[in-house]
Amino acid sequence: MFGFTAKQLTGVGIFLFVLFIGVPLIIGATGRWDFYFTLTSVALLAIASAGVWLTFYIGRINIGQGAFALIGAYVSAILVVKAGWSFWISLPAAGIFAAIVAILIGLPILRLRGVYFAMITLVLTQVVTLTALALPITNGAKGISNIPLPSGVSLFGIPILPDFAGMENTKLAFYYTACILMVITYAALYRLVNSRLGHLCRSMQQNEELASSIGVNIAYIRIVIFAISSFFGGIGGAMFGSIAQSVYPSSFQVADSVNFMLNCFLGGLGFVFGPMLGTLVLYFGWDLLFEFGKYQMLIYSTILILIIRFLPNGLLSLRFGKGGDK
Amino acid sequence: MEQILANGVYLGSQYAMIALGLTLIFALMNVLNFAHGQMYVIGGFVTYTFYGQWGVPFVLALVMSCVTLAILGALIERYLFAPVIKGSAREESTMLLAAGIAFFLDAVILLVFGEKQRGVPKIVDGVFNYDFRLIMPYDRILICVLAILSIVAFIGLMQYTKTGRALRALAQDRTAAQLMGVNVDRYSMIGFALGAMLAGLVGGLLVTITGVNLGMGGPTSIKAFMMVMIGGAGVISGAIWGGIILGFMEAIGLAVLYQYGDITYLLIFVSLMIFLAIRPQGLMGKPWG
């Protein structure tokens, strides 16, 4: 079916089952309700990390995803609070706005490679944070707080999306929303990687000059990929703002940009689902080590070092053997 | 005007020293060392402990900082970076390792040295004041001179000693250096130790002026990255120029743009982005790093 093997389909089936039925059942049984928020965060950060992974796919180290997440969070917050839009319309708008910014910035900077691109995106994160601090529309240092919860949407009188404000348990609703977004993101990512565009990207990752010489329009592909990547960042950020019901210039900063990148490394650059696993381990791991009190950071970083020391190609390389590439 | 120039020289010399160690490590192993700032902080704390707490002479405390960091750097290279570089399909993976080490050192610093800002007694008292047009405390002048001397000594080491030649060969072309009989593993370790030592030295020097706290690590690394990028990654002279340029940019930027208040730094960062976009390899870097 659609060129998938039975094994792959079973895997996806199990994954979806665990995500949408298994996790709520386990949480219901153990009573660990706090895990909902952590897992929601993982899903949203994994969406943004997917974008970073995609820029890795064209051979660029992207330490700027925090900038686009922050842009997304602000666009959505401003549209909801100041223009009175429904959150569900502001969500794609946030993604699209982030993508447009990415196109404008990408035109000059995507010519850069290696550490130079990494560095300029890092500076970009700083620039966006400082811009948010300075602009009147973002409310400067005071941030935007008291953002209303997503309202319901109905089409021809039939409710499609429920009103979050009227809900008893918004945790579950946010969890499902985030998971659905994440599944869509990774399905799109998988589709993209296995399309003609994906093949062209791989050829660029190997050697841009060569790709260019055989007629690949590398400038165009770079921009498209970077825009898609930033779209993911914008969506993840916007959703986060809605959960926290507030956005500050410090909501996403350099540390977040770096973490998005680390998620990709940890999961494995060669695997589409790498960033998802990386985010889960990095973010959830911190929460699990909560019991260790002041030694939390020490143990967390030691585990991190050990993982990279013994699995330098990411966690997923464990399954496919050393140096296994996709 | 004199004041701005003096501030620029002072900032530039200390920045250049921070950037030197980072760029050396980058040139030798293509590792963007996220833990560089943490090494700088450890250097500061070691000098603080010896000089500020135990009353050991300042110079000796500085030497202790250098030795500690050199050993730390060598160990990190030998047992962490070298094996990871050998085993990874894409060498950028070392960034994760570097970040992990940065987290680890942060945790150790917090546990060992505590969370408070630390400072040491001034090494020289008094302020040089030329008619209120140029004001510079003597300890700053001394540190500035020491920093410049260290840079000169470092350049001398790289130019005129066997180790320096081997390191330069390694930076230029790893394979060729190996073929010419350079012990690549050994010199990578030495290079890394040297880079870490520079971080420790500058940390020890600056603790007399700015003090030290565990939060300085991350931002220092980021600042050092910027200087390295301005000058051109992996080029020694580039790092020095990058440090000086960033130092002057801050000194001049703050003097000229201060009335814009909250957006001064925004303008500095934006101009940095524009500069990098126009000249992607920095001032004197090899294109594409």
Add this chain to the structure above:
Amino acid sequence: MQRRTLFKAALTAVALTSFQATMAFAENPVLKIGFVGVTSGPAAAWGISNQRSMETRAAWINETGGYTIGDTTYDIEIVSFDDQKDPKRAIAGMEKMAQEGIHYVVGPNVDDGAAAVRPVAEANGIMYFPYAFPKSLYQAPASNAVLGMVANYQSGPAIYKHLMENEGVKTVAFIAANESDPLSQRDGGVEAAKALGLEVVSDNVTYQVDTTDFTPVLTPVMRSRPDLLVLSGVSPANAPQLIRSARELGFEGLISTETAQDAGVLAEGAGDLANGFISVGGASTPELASPMMNEFVDRYTKMFGEYNDESNTKVYALEYILETLKADPSAIDNVEAFQATMDSFEAPNPYMNGDAKLRYVGSTSFGQKRQVAVPLVVNVYQDGAFETLFVAEVD
């Protein structure tokens, strides 16, 4: 090798701590109080001084037989969560507190974290005591946040007024870090200064938090020659360097801030140059500190090796929670009862000499009582220690 030893040491320490914990909590039922704040990274000092004062007080209570609320005597356990100064983590921390069945939480330490945890706290019935100043956190419809200290828009005017009357201050300059909290505090300070009739000669110079040399930052401010230089929302790490740079540039006016500082840090970082520096503290000076305060400082020092003067202002939140619960035992798992009690609650302030009271205030600033009444003690630094400049009350 070094790492392995450290790791082993860490594991042993953790095992020991938990062992001790089980020993101590064997007898009484346990009352858990939460802390969500930053205890690692650049701002670690803020959260750690908080966490440690809570742990010191809890250990003290447990050692002396527990804390009696209603008919039950409880041992106090502090559950801490490190939010790494990240609002996203702060939410996770608050969820964790809800999970542990905790209804009273101290923190977060910064504006964005305090705003981000609000939905979780209100949904789960948690009262929290942030160290953040935005008024929207405490004004209706917000209901569950209680400001754990004196806000800068309350202490600032008191300080400026005092300095105008006693030191003849006429012009003032503000400088702040380029971050949400300090910038908001600066804007509040400027407003207050203007309302008092002070001339604000410079209010737009900012610095990056990672600045290592403040001379270029301060040079333009010094040119405006203010009588008073206010370091808005300055972190304890930056304060000594700013003071030192300002003095070395020849500044002879007064320097003040509205945040709490540590005398040891000032002494190390700026030495005699910090003499005359005005900051806000708790009952830290000898004439104000009660025997209980002194014992607290002793115990803190014994437990953690070194005292932090910032804890003078941070000892109160836990005391308020416990005293209010004592006044109304039904509030132990019911924050509505707690909120109702807040309006009339009053108890003697054990940390301060004289007849100061613990009570909730804030009607003027927030329209409801959502602030703990910490005595506004304005200190001046002199040769390694703080001296009391004046004491005021907030309403």
